Amino acid sequence: MSADDDVKKLKAACDKAYTANLSSCSNAVWDVLKEIVNPREPFRQANTLIDYLLANWKTVTMDEGVDLANKGVVVVGGKKASGHGHVVIIYPGPKKPCGGYQYWYKPAKKYLFLTPKGSYALALSTSIAAHSSLDWPGTLSCGDKTVWDPWGRDDEFAGVKFWTPKAQLP
Amino acid sequence: MPNPLLLSPSGEARGSLPYNFPDDPPATLRVTFAEWRSDFPHRIDLYLSDPRASGNRALPALHWSSKEKKFASDQDGDS
Numbered sequence: 001m002s003a004d005d006d007v008k009k010l011k012a013a014c015d016k017a018y019t020a021n022l023s024s025c026s027n028a029v030w031d032v033l034k035e036i037v038n039p040r041e042p043f044r045q046a047n048t049l050i051d052y053l054l055a056n057w058k059t060v061t062m063d064e065g066v067d068l069a070n071k072g073v074v075v076v077g078g079k080k081a082s083g084h085g086h087v088v089i090i091y092p093g094p095k096k097p098c099g100g101y102q103y104w105y106k107p108a109k110k111y112l113f114l115t116p117k118g119s120y121a122l123a124l125s126t127s128i129a130a131h132s133s134l135d136w137p138g139t140l141s142c143g144d145k146t147v148w149d150p151w152g153r154d155d156e157f158a159g160v161k162f163w164t165p166k167a168q169l170p
Numbered sequence: 171m172p173n174p175l176l177l178s179p180s181g182e183a184r185g186s187l188p189y190n191f192p193d194d195p196p197a198t199l200r201v202t203f204a205e206w207r208s209d210f211p212h213r214i215d216l217y218l219s220d221p222r223a224s225g226n227r228a229l230p231a232l233h234w235s236s237k238e239k240k241f242a243s244d245q246d247g248d249s
Contacts, residue, residue, distance in 0.1 A: 079224070129225065136223075138223075139223055
């Protein structure tokens with residue numbers, strides 16, 4: 001299979017996982033892992049998955065992750081949190097600025113604009129917290145937003161790590 | 171953007187908050203003065219309501235240092 005075919009397969013897996021798991025990041029990532037890495041991959045919640053990736057996968061930088069995703073290789077990003085952490089997949093494609101969309105700021109009862117900035121990997125991201133258009137839009141992405149957007153703040157994104165399976169490295 | 175300063179009645183900086191108060195869109199910060207002794211709070215509890223991936227969470231409390239004359243969290247490098 002060519003690299004182009006691998007990229008198409010990864011994109012198709014991300015698109016399918018996004019549609020099927022809008023309210024669960026760990027299920028979306030799980031679907032992609034089953035499709036691309038291991039059909040028998042067990043389900044893990046985000047915090048547990050991150051522990052597993054730390055112990056068993058290779059840590060890469062975001063830029064290395066972009067290069068790998070553009071070869072059709074799975075790269076998972078994530079950060080643990082009390083309760084539920086969050087995990088994403090790097091979606092194949094060129095980096096782009098984060099932000100560039102409006103979000104509902106409940107206390108002020110109005111939409112605010114998140115100014116675009118920087119250059120980040122594209123993301124497959126879904127979220128248990130995404131119930132309506134009034135929730136944080138950065139957590140929902142099928143390649144249209146970046147890996148920065150779910151966390152939405154530089155100091156929070158600084159703690160996000162990326163991993164790729166050791167056996168899948170080209 | 172600079173963080174909000176905690177000022178004494180005489181205007182001296184006694185620490186700072188890690189987020190803007192009360193609004194740091196899309197988050198909001200709740201500040202609670204606690205552990206009052208001699209009409210002075212020795213701990214400041216911080217709670218962030220945040221719709222982003224990190225979620226709603228208690229932030230590290232700020233503790234008063236009588237020696238340093240300022241509030242700092244246990245995670246601050248200089249506390």
